[in-house]
Amino acid sequence: MAAVVALDGFGAERGFDVLAEGARQAAAGGIRLRVFGPPGELRLDDVDGVEVVPTEEWISNEEEPAAAVRTRPEASIVRAAHDVSEGNAGALASVGSTGAAMAAATFGIRRLQGVQRPALAAVLPLPGRQVLFLDVGANVEVRAQHLIQFAFLGAAFSEAVLGVASPKVGLLSVGEESGKGTPVVVEAHAALAAAEGIDFVGNVEGVDLPAAVADVVITDGFTGNVALKLMEGTAKVVSGAIRDAARSNLIAAAGGLLMRPALGGIRKEFAPDTTGGAVLLGLRSPTVVGHGSSGPEGIANAVRLAARCIEQHAVERTGDLLRSGHATRGDLARPDGSAERIEA
């Protein structure tokens, strides 16, 4: 049976046409979609595998996410999350407000047993190798035990969805030595070094993050969000400088023309659209948060990533790893073994 993805029909900065085109592209690959938005604007009636669930309300970037999600049950992202928790769809995807998507998913979808804090994970847009980086914004402050959970959540996702066998997990810090970093980082380092069921490679410095020395790199949501956006900004400034250099004189301009096809490939590799967006890990159904500025391809990739999570049984395999990891027994599960649900 084809994977079913609930897609927020609002929030695409480039408009309903672009969102609809992304949905069309994803559906063409065999994914079934339930799109929550205005049917008249989306004009997706004729598309095989796409069902539009008429929705007129939505939550914008300007609203306080948790409050908006709590008070507006008719908003598209809230209805889409509810659709997932009802079992009509297997995963949630949105390119709207990241905060609203996280809040709707956290409130509406149950957490995996033992998970205290879901974390937002992004695949870094790097040439050649995929690095899963989390948390990139769900928790601006963390305790050591949360970082340890992120390590297990990230490793499980890397293995299940990205296909990395025995992923190497690193901890972002200000030096390689185990004593470097904040007290929380130092405590997490010691616990991860002693944990079984995970290949912990130690601290990773900022300079090594883009060099892909680990398959999974964990950090708090403040540092992770700053770092992810900084990589994007730095790549932009560097490529802008190259473009300017290619315009600086005629000889360089001729060189730029000859290099253009090769450079185009680089631009694509560093573009956030290529990876489809970030995934909220730790819930019983996958949630993918794409970029609001995405084109059709970026939106289709967000939906494809959500579908891949379903097809690869990402959640089940994450749950298995959490249960099998020795660290989880002591640190993660509640004493009675029950799962928790955050009430909205």
Added chain:
Amino acid sequence: MAAVVALDGFGAERGFDVLAEGARQAAAGGIRLRVFGPPGELRLDDVDGVEVVPTEEWISNEEEPAAAVRTRPEASIVRAAHDVSEGNAGALASVGSTGAAMAAATFGIRRLQGVQRPALAAVLPLPGRQVLFLDVGANVEVRAQHLIQFAFLGAAFSEAVLGVASPKVGLLSVGEESGKGTPVVVEAHAALAAAEGIDFVGNVEGVDLPAAVADVVITDGFTGNVALKLMEGTAKVVSGAIRDAARSNLIAAAGGLLMRPALGGIRKEFAPDTTGGAVLLGLRSPTVVGHGSSGPEGIANAVRLAARCIEQHAVERTGDLLRSGHATRGDLARPDGSAERIEA
């Protein structure tokens, strides 16, 4: 009278010859140097303006900085810092262990009145515009009042040494809104928005840091260290990808050859050597920490930056701004107005 800089003669990864050549280049520009290292290795006897103070002991990157500085008064960086506090030199420069240089300076040189935590500031290697970024590693954990001090220290340095009139100061966070970030960041935002004597432009996101939307950007030493090294790493990966692209086929290779002179300029602009290193702000004498991997030009630039701090009266002007800024009266100065000295 020429500025006198005390230079650690140890710690250059590329050896004594490279360090000596950097000293020679700086001295050729009229700066006087006192170099703490082995005279036989440095071979600087014949150089006008350079005095070698024979020193055989040094602190390596592998040692715990604070402990090493406390227990080894004969180490080159400790003697150099002492030389500054004795008034024989006006500033300290080192390309050795950053931790040891910070510890030696913090223990050996008095803090400016009212400053609780010296901060390490780096000029980001960006094309076109200079952004002063701090703290990049002196304080892995901060309180809001420390971030506020960093804002004033950074603004004063930007004005005095970098020549920016009324520098715009931004606070690194995960969103532009005043409520975004950790509780410490939110508290600092509110205080800076209300502070007089500073042009606070609000939160700056990671993506905007390389875009130079502010002249000074402040953050804690953990995030700042990760971010600075990440920019370096990202620029490396992007330029590596461009090099690979230029080798991917003959046409691209021809283009790469034609662009090489223009691209060389970019490499130089993004190279950390160009800016000379980071400056420890908040002490009564400037301390510059350069890169251990520097070539002669990078070492000369570290010394030149230290000399420029002396010539521009960076410390005096920083002190003036700290006293005049309204925020300092309430938050920074001790009740009795006295200066503090950290005892080693």
